[in-house]
Amino acid sequence: MNFDEILCVIGGFGKFQKILYVWICVPQIFLAFHMLVSVFTGAVPPHLCRSARPSAATPAPLNFSVLTGADGRPDLSCYASMNRSADPEDVGATAGCQGGWEYSQETFQSTIVTEWDLVCDDATLNNVGSSIYMFGLLVGAVVFGHLADKYGRRVIILIGLAIQATFGVAAAFAPNFYVYTALRFMVGTSISAIIMNAFVLGTEWTGLKQRMLAGIITDYFFGFGYIILAGLAYLIRDWRKLQLAISAPGFLFFVYIWVLPKSARWLMANDRKEEAWEVILKAAQMNGKPIGKELEMCQIHNAEEKAPLRSSYSFLDLVRTPTMRKQSLIVFYLWFVNVLVYYGLSLNISDFGMNIYLTQMIFGLVEMPARTITLFTLNRSRKISQLAFLAVGGSACLLTIFIPQDLSIIRTVLAMVGKFGITASLSIIYVYSAEVFPTVIRQNGIGISSMCARFGGVLAPMMYLLRSVSSHAPMVLCGLCPLLGSALTLMLPETANKPLPDTIEDVEGVRLSKEDGGVKKGLSDAPLTNVTVGGAGTD
Incomplete structure (x- = not known):
């Protein structure tokens, strides 16, 4: 019998699979955090050049509302002289801001934009940084996809979780934008390592009838992360603290070394039948369907028999x-x-x-x-x-x-x-x-x-x-x-x-x-x- 027939015997979605889905769904929440946190950490508050302040002797609050243009976006803030009027004709085409920028703190205490002045001439760096992070997902998909086929789903998930926690925390202490972008790139690679292999691991342990439902379950947890992030960002307005809050709990996943099972299907396909048999027996016992010696490993025809066909x-x-x-x-x-x-x-x-x-x-x-x-x-x-x-x-x-x-x-x-x-x-x-x-x-x-x-x-x-x-x-x-x-x-x-x-x-x-x-x-x-x-x- 093939592995799908074995699943019919031991249970295609029993207690073993349900516990497995708990383990692979919880990280999905943190994947959503890392994927979408730049909405808040990379936000651009209304800003104004410091030379626009009325006077150092008589400081007055800056009116950031004058920076809102007809399209609702910050306008005129990239000029050095704005101390007279918000009329573009009065501003003049002056050089870039020499005295630095001041930012509205009405919504955010700090973002990477306010810390490293990613506005005006440097505004595109913010978008480029997000694209580099997404490029990390592409690199991770290629690299970790290959490694998972070679070394197994479980070990790559563990490596991905370690990379995500380590580099995610390090990003909270980045000294400049370029180091921050490099660290986020590494976090991006870990996203692919986890999300691809967690989905595959769950699919390979799930019976044919339940696979579509099981796949949707993991998506729900990504949605939960989407919602929870809004609350976290509302409570934590400083980008470094927010980055730390979504990354540091990742170290708790070290317990996965003991609780995350291997893929029996992958073990069979790689001629590691004894290891596969041990995991299958454990799953059968947990599902309340213990199996006897009638299922000898010599009867299991695995994916390696089909390899010559696929390789052509x-x-x-x-x-x-x-x-x-x-x-x-x-x-x-x-x-x-x-x-x-x-x-x-x-x-x-x-x-x-x-x-x-x-x-x-x-x-x-x-x-x-x-x-x-x-x-x-x-x-x-x-x-x-x-x-x-x-x-x-x-x-x-x-x-x-x-x-x-x-x-x-x-x-x-x-x-x-x-x-x-x-x-x-x-x-x-x-x-x-x-x-x-x-x-x-x-x-x-x-x-x-x-x-x-x-x-x-x-x-x-x-x-x-x-x-x-x-x-x-x-x-x-x-x-x-x-x-x-x-x-x-x-x-x-x-x-x-x-x-x-x-x-x-x-x-x-x-x-x-x-x-x-x-x-x-x-x-x-x-x-x-x-x-x-x-x-x-x-x-």
Whole structure:
């Protein structure tokens, strides 16, 4: 029997799996902290050059409200002389501020912006720093994905937790912006190490019927972290203390050395049957379904038997043939645009004009129903669910550009609807893409898709540099990109309640002929081995 059949015997979602999900879900809260904390630590308060003070002899409070322009953003603050008027014609095009900056402390005691003066000429450094952090996720996905396949899920999760706590705490004591960015980059790599392998570890221990539900459970905990962060940031207004508060508890995860189990599926696939058998016996006992010697290890046919079949394919097979190429490119774009817009909205909540802490909490609350509704729509139609939620998210974002700045509540509600649609779409694409790619190249397809998603994350903070072109440009992008994705989804197949494709031939609907030196019916000229694979599953 294979491992899925073993799970049927010992329990696919018993006490063992439920405890396992507790262990892998709790870190998701801290992942949300690190992913979204820059909303507060990198916030830009209203600021004014010190030379604008009326007089050192008669100091008076600075009126930061005069810095608000027509679009609701700080205006005129990048000039050295503002002691007479807020009229641009009276200010003059003077040189940069020579005396340093003063910042409003109405909302924040300190941020990295106020500490290192990341405004005006240096304002882009703030966005670049966020992009470098997101690039850390891309590097982490590539590096730790490979290491996890080689050394196992558990050990990489432990390494990721150690990196996150160590470098997260170190970031709270960074002496300058460049050291801070480097430390945050390392935290970003740990995010990928944890989030990917925790999801895989849970999936590899869960029965087929419960996998979709189990995957959604981990997403809920990320949403909890989203909401909790709003409260923490409200209570802790100093960026160093906030960074320390979200990082230091990470050292408590050292107990995972003793409680986090190994993946029996991975151990079997790597010919470590005795270790796998020990963990399987423990899981069976904990689930109240002890097994006897009738399940001998010689009966277990593991993934290594399928390795020769998978090794005959590469990522190039994703684009060799017409139908596979079309579907692959569409799926890659969907991953890219989902992550681009998700973090584009999540990291720039101050743009909507409402209280930043309240907006953060609302955006976090939206995560819950958005992920829940997919449980009901996915079984009906993957295709319609994907395109509908993309259309809802894109349309809502696009509508915000027509709402005046003073109607901040309406703009926030529309942004919330946009966030709802994109969050639901992001949950669906995980399941949908795994069913679009055939078994023989599924891992390659998911891997490339994940890389495209990370590029979306890298570009999300940079997207708001387009405000120099037009204040509406970021939201136009957040609207049009999902709408394009919705239209492209029409070209994907429906996969709900249908057997998974095993080979590229299943996708193309024809036989690929090596003897003909290519593919029949005018497909790609690239020769492919005629292989039939059955029941390899998604793992």
